[in-house]
Amino acid sequence: MNSETIADCRVKVKSIYEQFDASHDWQHIERVLENARHIAQAEGGDWALIELAVLLHDVSDPKYKKAGEDPEQEILRELVLTDKERSDIRSIIRTVSFKGGTNGEPESIEGRIVRDADRLDAIGAIGIARAFAYGGAKGRKLYDWDEQARTVMTESEYRNGDTSTVTHFYEKLLLLKELMVTDSGKQMAEERHQYMLSFLEQLQNETDGKK
Numbered sequence: 001m002n003s004e005t006i007a008d009c010r011v012k013v014k015s016i017y018e019q020f021d022a023s024h025d026w027q028h029i030e031r032v033l034e035n036a037r038h039i040a041q042a043e044g045g046d047w048a049l050i051e052l053a054v055l056l057h058d059v060s061d062p063k064y065k066k067a068g069e070d071p072e073q074e075i076l077r078e079l080v081l082t083d084k085e086r087s088d089i090r091s092i093i094r095t096v097s098f099k100g101g102t103n104g105e106p107e108s109i110e111g112r113i114v115r116d117a118d119r120l121d122a123i124g125a126i127g128i129a130r131a132f133a134y135g136g137a138k139g140r141k142l143y144d145w146d147e148q149a150r151t152v153m154t155e156s157e158y159r160n161g162d163t164s165t166v167t168h169f170y171e172k173l174l175l176l177k178e179l180m181v182t183d184s185g186k187q188m189a190e191e192r193h194q195y196m197l198s199f200l201e202q203l204q205n206e207t208d209g210k211k
């Protein structure tokens with residue numbers, strides 16, 4: 001792969017992420033790269049493909065994409081890549097998103113690394129910060145202890161549900177630990193998961209959310 005390609009991709013995606021709220025901004029991409037680097041040290045994989053997939057993985061997120069636009073496809077077309085590299089990157093990105101648990105399993109080691117790296121950024125202290133940043137951007141309640149978490153849902157139910165941010169922990173964030181597929185991802189998820197549980201316990205105590 002041409003060494004300019006990654007630098008070129010960075011410039012193109014950065015200006016897009018700068019327009020997103022703090023839950024999916026450029027700092028999210030930097031953290032996912034760091035997680036991916038850590039996992040790849042143990043698991044291997046083609047680093048250039050991993051890096052490009054991380055850089056591009058949220059630019060066409062349905063939560064942010066404007067109708068009729070597809071920055072992921074546009075940027076992939078413009079970058080100097082082979083057709084095989086383009087299709088590898090697309091298939092890595094396709095299996096990253098959670099979508100209520102409805103999408104397929106990653107086929108490649110690169111796909112498994114990118115998905116675990118992204119999911120690690122959704123849990124732990126940073127996961128908590130991001131969840132409330134996103135909920136705030138959407139005008140959601142912080143918590144609603146009477147609300148029932150939906151455990152089975154279609155992609156559109158998952159996207160359109162307007163549940164409180166704390167309910168989102170039960171619908172997604174607390175499920176991610178079990179969905180990690182790499183050994184390093186599983187190890188890193190453990191501490192972050194425990195931290196979320198103690199956060200929720202403390203929050204329940206402070207807000208009298210006895211069940």
Ligand code: NI
Nearest residue numbers: 028057058118
């Ligand atoms: Ni992401």
